[in-house]
Amino acid sequence: MPKEVLIRFDRCLGCRSCHLACAVAHSSAGSLLGAVLNGEKPRARIFVHQVGEHKAPLNCRHCQDAPCIDACIAGAMHRQEDGTVTNVGGVQQCTACWMCVMVCPYGVIRSDADGTMALKCDRECRDETGIPACVRACPTGALVYEEVDDYSGQRRFDVLHRALSNV
Amino acid sequence: MKGTSSIDPASLQMLKIAREEGLQTAWDRYLAQQPRCGFGELGLCCRNCNMGPCRIDPFGDGPQKGVCGATGDIIVARNLLRMIAAGAAAHSDHGRDIIETLRGVAAGEIRDYTIKDENKLKALAREFDIPTEGKTVQDIAGKLAETALEEFGTRKGYLQAVDRVPQKRKEIWGKLGITPRGIDREVVEAMHRTHVGVDNDPANLILHGLRCSLSDGWGGSLLATEFSDVLFGTPRPVRGRSNLGVISKEAVNILVHGHEPVLSEMLVAAAQDPDLISAAGAEGASGINLVGMCCTGNEILMRHGIPVAGNFLQQELAVITGALEAVVVDVQCIMPALGQLAACYHTKFISTSPKAKFPGAIHIPFHEHNAMETAREIIRQAIENYPNRNKNRVFIPEETAEYVAGFSVEAILSALGGTLTPLIEAVKNKKIRGIAALVGCNNPKVTHDYNHVNMAKALIARDVLVIETGCAAIASAKAGLLLPEAAELAGAGLAEVCRALGVPPVLHMGSCVDISRILTVAAALARELGVDIADLPVAGAAPEWMSEKAVSIGAYVVASGIFTVLGTVPPVLGSNVVADLLTRQARDLVGGYFAVETDPFKAAELIIAHIDAKRAALGI
Numbered sequence: 196m197p198k199e200v201l202i203r204f205d206r207c208l209g210c211r212s213c214h215l216a217c218a219v220a221h222s223s224a225g226s227l228l229g230a231v232l233n234g235e236k237p238r239a240r241i242f243v244h245q246v247g248e249h250k251a252p253l254n255c256r257h258c259q260d261a262p263c264i265d266a267c268i269a270g271a272m273h274r275q276e277d278g279t280v281t282n283v284g285g286v287q288q289c290t291a292c293w294m295c296v297m298v299c300p301y302g303v304i305r306s307d308a309d310g311t312m313a314l315k316c317d318r319e320c321r322d323e324t325g326i327p328a329c330v331r332a333c334p335t336g337a338l339v340y341e342e343v344d345d346y347s348g349q350r351r352f353d354v355l356h357r358a359l360s361n362v
Numbered sequence: 363m364k365g366t367s368s369i370d371p372a373s374l375q376m377l378k379i380a381r382e383e384g385l386q387t388a389w390d391r392y393l394a395q396q397p398r399c400g401f402g403e404l405g406l407c408c409r410n411c412n413m414g415p416c417r418i419d420p421f422g423d424g425p426q427k428g429v430c431g432a433t434g435d436i437i438v439a440r441n442l443l444r445m446i447a448a449g450a451a452a453h454s455d456h457g458r459d460i461i462e463t464l465r466g467v468a469a470g471e472i473r474d475y476t477i478k479d480e481n482k483l484k485a486l487a488r489e490f491d492i493p494t495e496g497k498t499v500q501d502i503a504g505k506l507a508e509t510a511l512e513e514f515g516t517r518k519g520y521l522q523a524v525d526r527v528p529q530k531r532k533e534i535w536g537k538l539g540i541t542p543r544g545i546d547r548e549v550v551e552a553m554h555r556t557h558v559g560v561d562n563d564p565a566n567l568i569l570h571g572l573r574c575s576l577s578d579g580w581g582g583s584l585l586a587t588e589f590s591d592v593l594f595g596t597p598r599p600v601r602g603r604s605n606l607g608v609i610s611k612e613a614v615n616i617l618v619h620g621h622e623p624v625l626s627e628m629l630v631a632a633a634q635d636p637d638l639i640s641a642a643g644a645e646g647a648s649g650i651n652l653v654g655m656c657c658t659g660n661e662i663l664m665r666h667g668i669p670v671a672g673n674f675l676q677q678e679l680a681v682i683t684g685a686l687e688a689v690v691v692d693v694q695c696i697m698p699a700l701g702q703l704a705a706c707y708h709t710k711f712i713s714t715s716p717k718a719k720f721p722g723a724i725h726i727p728f729h730e731h732n733a734m735e736t737a738r739e740i741i742r743q744a745i746e747n748y749p750n751r752n753k754n755r756v757f758i759p760e761e762t763a764e765y766v767a768g769f770s771v772e773a774i775l776s777a778l779g780g781t782l783t784p785l786i787e788a789v790k791n792k793k794i795r796g797i798a799a800l801v802g803c804n805n806p807k808v809t810h811d812y813n814h815v816n817m818a819k820a821l822i823a824r825d826v827l828v829i830e831t832g833c834a835a836i837a838s839a840k841a842g843l844l845l846p847e848a849a850e851l852a853g854a855g856l857a858e859v860c861r862a863l864g865v866p867p868v869l870h871m872g873s874c875v876d877i878s879r880i881l882t883v884a885a886a887l888a889r890e891l892g893v894d895i896a897d898l899p900v901a902g903a904a905p906e907w908m909s910e911k912a913v914s915i916g917a918y919v920v921a922s923g924i925f926t927v928l929g930t931v932p933p934v935l936g937s938n939v940v941a942d943l944l945t946r947q948a949r950d951l952v953g954g955y956f957a958v959e960t961d962p963f964k965a966a967e968l969i970i971a972h973i974d975a976k977r978a979a980l981g982i
Contacts, residue, residue, distance in 0.1 A: 210399060210401075211401070211417065211424070212397070212399055212400065214419075214423075214424065215400040215401065215419075215420075216397065216400070218421050218423060219400070227400045227403060227404070227420075228403070228404075228931060228935055230420075230421070231404060231420050231935050231936070232935065235421070236421045236422050236423070237421055237423075238421070238423050239421075239423055331397060332397050334397075334399070
């Protein structure tokens, strides 16, 4: 089973460390200070929002039935062997028609700074341990990178622990 | 040096034990804190009001202004100014405590201290325009202390020690409006300016930062040094031993850690009390072994040759030897982790300052008024704790290194035969290429002592006389660089001078407030040569800095006209405007400027290039 970036919403402090780390991972310098000193303007592909009192990160779910792939007229958006959905390295180049942006149910596909290409989570940020930059950067463990069943197993444990601890 | 915690074998042995015992140290906590918050690293986070906290996106991919409209440049500048203010406050409050002690001694309220250096007292009195003719030492000391305390909120327009700097420097400060006016005043104004909606011009903020730092270097720190000399004696060259191996297997070990000499001086005196020594004997110990750590360690090693167990990152390692009966602390650079760590051993962690309390510490309030009684009580507690030492858990590394310390300005002059002329001649004929001041902390971002020791070695090898204070100096002590024999590591010219004078190529000038001694030497050299401080072939460096005090130090050294290399990156890169002010524009404004270089060998090259350029400009 492939691993996914999964969110524990109750842990998000809204610090935007994931946002910054994602941008840095997509910079030429590859480091925060290096990118800043180079004057680079890399763009993040993960987003942090606040709705009422709730803070939450949101990024591409790499859907199995991905509307963005179906909608991509250019033939750029595709799924890689490891399940990653990306518009980089496809049979054709992205033409910036924004169909993927319009059909994405989560709104996590955006434009590059020049408006010439759609940008999305491409998981090209994983280090030697294979963990994405946003997950490594999260100081509270709000973002985890694990198999879905491991995540749901932990959630069941947490729920039962809360429910039964006073019994 | 990646992948290694320390270059010090004693520290590495203790870290191995810490791992085996499952004990956490600063290095573990450093790793646990990764990854660092990028906004904090760049200085782009503002918490100065409750409309925030606000952060500025460094890549333009998010908010570019805080709620009030502050840009990244404003936020970085405000944060830096607050760091300077905190550092200046720490040094200056230390200075105030020393002067208060002298005032109490003069008034007869404090009986356990005496005035050890009457000559220095009178010299300072003359500087402050206080009559000495026909006056008793007590009278002079009282009046001098009162006058010096006025420096904290002086209304005369500028601090007294401004008169120590060359005329040209005074004019530079005057023109920029950064002449320090009052020690407390500049800190208060820094806090005012950084309040929401006050100073929002990055350059104006940084200029005040320089002024605030000058109130430390030529104010609070300088008074701390000078008045400590009056009370406790002006340091003279003295030999002692350094590193964790100075902790004794058989004696009652008391580690004094922190910064102010008021407490430690009295502990040094009390530890010689025959009653207490025999009490230690009665508990089965061979005696009382007082050892220092950090700048309190520096204060008592400079004046008494008390062994120094280590620098900042070794405070936990000393506890892990399992052989400390007490860790006695006052203020600054004391890790709150010590309480929990000491609880893993029999070690008593004793706090003494009303300003600095710690979790897991026993608080024994130290007042100058009953100093000896308190010092004796602290030592008694340590002695009583000796039988609780678990000898099976004791591991003391064998490493020690001898040092010669105690190079106050007066001691340097004395070594030179009373005048600066021989030093100036040695610089002119290039036996000494220049002078570099290496100061500051340890920081787990850097392999412990790696930058300090390698930079010092690289500089002396190229005939740069190195003068040091603080944790940098302790690193050199452990590496054997503070010995006259270390001249063999120096270039031919410097080695010749060292051998002729019988001094080490790296001179230990004291604690971190004693960087004021370095300023005083620099000012005296400049006056002697009829030039500005900025014209001298001298440079500064803080190779492993971490504290806000170091930020203030860096700022006042630069504002005094001296090029300074930082070995760890300050949180200012979020603003090109501020970074440019510090590393480029400062040169035109005040003569000094910053560089950041984390590689000690490259940092040494920067300093050598700077020194050579200054020599060329002077035509020597």
